[in-house]
Amino acid sequence: xxxxxxxxxxxxILILPGTIFSQEIYDLSxxxxxGLEQNFSVKVARNQEEIAGNNVTRGNAGYLPTVTTTNRxxxxxxxxxxxxxxxxxxxxxxxHNTTGSAGINLNxxxxxxxxxxxxxxxxxxxxxxxxxxxxMSMENLMAQIVAEYYYYIQQLNYQRNMEYAVSLSxxxxxxxxxxxxLGASSKLELLQSIVYMNEDSSRxxxxxxxxxxxxxxxKKLMALENLEQEIQVADxxxxxxxxxxxxxxxxxTLELNTGLQIAQKNKVISExxxxxxxxxxxxxxxxxxxxxxxxxxxGTGTISDYGELALSNQQSRSLNxxxxxxxxxxxxxxxxxxxxxxxxxxxxxxxxFQEVEQEIKAExxxxxxxxxxxxxxxxxxxxxxxxxxxxxxxxxxxYKLGALSGLELREVQKxxxxxxxxxxxxxxxxxxxxxSLLQIAGRIMEYA
Numbered sequence: 363x364x365x366x367x368x369x370x371x372x373x374x375i376l377i378l379p380g381t382i383f384s385q386e387i388y389d390l391s392x393x394x395x396x397g398l399e400q401n402f403s404v405k406v407a408r409n410q411e412e413i414a415g416n417n418v419t420r421g422n423a424g425y426l427p428t429v430t431t432t433n434r435x436x437x438x439x440x441x442x443x444x445x446x447x448x449x450x451x452x453x454x455x456x457x458h459n460t461t462g463s464a465g466i467n468l469n470x471x472x473x474x475x476x477x478x479x480x481x482x483x484x485x486x487x488x489x490x491x492x493x494x495x496x497x498m499s500m501e502n503l504m505a506q507i508v509a510e511y512y513y514y515i516q517q518l519n520y521q522r523n524m525e526y527a528v529s530l531s532x533x534x535x536x537x538x539x540x541x542x543x544l545g546a547s548s549k550l551e552l553l554q555s556i557v558y559m560n561e562d563s564s565r566x567x568x569x570x571x572x573x574x575x576x577x578x579x580x581k582k583l584m585a586l587e588n589l590e591q592e593i594q595v596a597d598x599x600x601x602x603x604x605x606x607x608x609x610x611x612x613x614x615t616l617e618l619n620t621g622l623q624i625a626q627k628n629k630v631i632s633e634x635x636x637x638x639x640x641x642x643x644x645x646x647x648x649x650x651x652x653x654x655x656x657x658x659x660x661g662t663g664t665i666s667d668y669g670e671l672a673l674s675n676q677q678s679r680s681l682n683x684x685x686x687x688x689x690x691x692x693x694x695x696x697x698x699x700x701x702x703x704x705x706x707x708x709x710x711x712x713x714x715f716q717e718v719e720q721e722i723k724a725e726x727x728x729x730x731x732x733x734x735x736x737x738x739x740x741x742x743x744x745x746x747x748x749x750x751x752x753x754x755x756x757x758x759x760x761y762k763l764g765a766l767s768g769l770e771l772r773e774v775q776k777x778x779x780x781x782x783x784x785x786x787x788x789x790x791x792x793x794x795x796x797x798s799l800l801q802i803a804g805r806i807m808e809y810a
Contacts, residue, residue: 389596390511393584394810397507398500400585407499414492423482427470427649435462440661457661465654472685475644476637484634491627498620501806507583508797508809512600514576516790519599521573523782524566530754530775531559537762551768558772600789602796604737608730611803615726616719618804625718629711636704642690642697651683726802733795736788743785750778 388396398404420426437460444452471478538555541547581589616622659675690697757774760766800806 385592385594387594387596390508390809393507393511393580393595394504396584396586397503398810401503401583402585404496404499404503407496411489411492411496414489418482418485418489420482423485424471424474424478425482427468429466429468431464431466433464435460437461437659459661460657460659462657463654464656465652467652468650470649472647472649473644474646475641477641480634480637480641484631484638487627487631487634491624491631494620494624494627498624501620501801501804503583504806504809505797505801507580508806509794510576510580510583511595511597512790512793514573514580514595515597515600516786517569517573517576518595519786520783521566521569523779523786524562524569526782527562527775527779528559528566531555531562533758534761534768534771535559538768541764546764554768600786600793602789602793606730606733606796606799608727611726611730611799612723614803614805615722619722619802620804621718622715622722625711625715629708629715632704632708632711636701636708639697639700639704645687645689648686648688649684650686652681654680654682722802726799729795729798729802733792733799736792736795739788740785740792743781743788747778747781747785750774750781754778 437458440457440459441455442453442457446452535552535555538547538552542549542552577593578589581591581593586593656678657675658677660673754774754777757766757771761768761771797806800808
């Protein structure tokens, strides 16, 4: 007992944190909602979506006219010397003439081969693409948060399992020390028990580091401002849904999967690009109109034959309008080449949609097989754990009576701890499969 009393304080220093801080409790819903609100990648995706939404205007599509104005004011400063035939000179110096002009012009497309209408449709589809990209970013983030949340719980369960291992080793040290003091056991047995206890304690100390790393990753996903702040999760065990069916998941996937919807939108956009190129074969009709005003002032007026001032300034006003009808007759077969390439791109987007659909179906089927297999493994490991616990109880009684060696007891103890760790692991793997299935099926938001 003296040896044990010397070791226990050291173990407590290794296992327990030195300072206890106030901890905030986060359940899964709070983690998810905090992440969706504060995560930087989601904020960027939302801003990109807003940009795509701002671009959907009639003016950007070309429905509205453009109005421009040009204004100028200026002048010139002249000095003139005129040499006459009789040898005299006429000199005018510092003559300042001023000029000013103002104009406003209006241009409007009346018809451009349905280019304007198609452009507006494309802008709307791009807006929808922005919404889908934001949704995909949110779904990916949510899947990461849920997975990390339950990984953190898994590490806490591992920690509890290791704490139990330390308690078993401590009990063995107590038994061996009593037997050694009574002369019923050798000191070698006692020292070996202490070695096992130190080994289990060391594993427990390393596990604290794994818990801290997981906690930091979870806080990073939530974009908490203070990463040093300690948090506590509300759940202590991994609970999963064992009632998911493949038929319902497949139906939901074909309807709600975000990647599939994005591939569909890309296919539609490629069709609109083809229409934009084809619209150039149509004639175009544009309307234009403008109004201008100009002014010119003379520093010295023009002198008439009678010595009278004839002109000191001049003003003019002008209104113009017109309609332009045009048609691109020949452009070096470039339009035909671009239409051919655009048609090929439409086919490529269709093939890509079919490829994405096949990939998603294959992934759904693969993950569902893993999900079903993990459900079976959970039941098996639960049964193994019950047997391992009963086996340990029997082994401890036999060890106290001296009917079981220390090595055999260690093997029984290790079998129990391994069974508990396997059960914890397979539960987490089942939860990961559930998360993947709901994400593929477009139902990951159910965790919010």
